[in-house]
Amino acid sequence: GNKVVEVKPANVNKGSAALNWIDSGEEWDFILAMGDDWTDEDIFAVLPEDAYSVKVGLAPFTRARYFLESPVQSRNFLEKLRDA
Numbered sequence: 001g002n003k004v005v006e007v008k009p010a011n012v013n014k015g016s017a018a019l020n021w022i023d024s025g026e027e028w029d030f031i032l033a034m035g036d037d038w039t040d041e042d043i044f045a046v047l048p049e050d051a052y053s054v055k056v057g058l059a060p061f062t063r064a065r066y067f068l069e070s071p072v073q074s075r076n077f078l079e080k081l082r083d084a
Helices: 014-022 038-046 071-083
Strands: 032-035 052-056 066-068
Touching (some): 014 038, 032 038, 038 052, 052 071
Parallel strands (some): 032 052, 052 066
């Protein structure tokens, strides 16, 4: 993140953490990852083909398959998903 010092093993990131759940043997009906930070790219990179990845905010590059411009759009999207 911005103005953050993080101390952790080099092989641990959001993507490796997400894989712990994805590869847990559980049957997942739906996988959605949304993020607005460059560290979220690690999650987007490891998601299975049938997962949904959404980058929130302006970015020159993203591994996410979909894009929303703002947190407001993200909340609206999640509310519509909830009500579906």
